[in-house]
Amino acid sequence: MLPLKKLTAAGVERALRKAERYRLLNEPWEAESICRDVLEVDPRNREATIGLILALSDQFPSSAVAEFEEARAMIERLGSEYERAYYLGILFERRARAIFARGTPHSGASAHGWLAKAMEWFETAERLAPAGNEDATLRWNTCARMLEKHPSISPVEDDSPETMLE
DSSP states (O other): OOOOOOOGGGGHHHHHHHHHHHHHOOOOOHHHHHHHHHHOTTTTHHHHHHHHHHHHHTTTTTOOOOHHHHHHHEEEEESSSHHHHHHHHHHHHHHHHHHHHOOOTTTTHHHHHHHHHHHHHHHHHHOOTTTTHHHHHHHHHHHHHHHHHHHTTOOOOOHHHHHHHH
């Protein structure tokens, strides 16, 4: 493997702007790479940490398990309980969307479980949010609308013989 070149502290702000631009262009791998470079220079950089979490979760449609676990671990670096709850909600919501988009058997039931967990995290974030910050409420509503729009996203029905006899 080639040795990576190190970013200078003076280049951090510009690099973070580029990372955001790459995310908006739907090029999460490029954004991920830039955020990793920033974190090499400034391991506590909040914006790079959040950028990396989001870039990893942007990749859920093509892959998920490793990115989900890494992003979840990165969330522990965030300074506030609100941010940890909010970004956990984002991860669970995006994982639900990726699972549902695959359209495999039982993807609706699996997506429902992930969405339910996302909504729980958004409710936690809502309680912890600073005054005027209603981002968690907006995300919770998005999840609720997804459930409403797609009836196939529903919990697993217990069709065991005991349930069917009741």
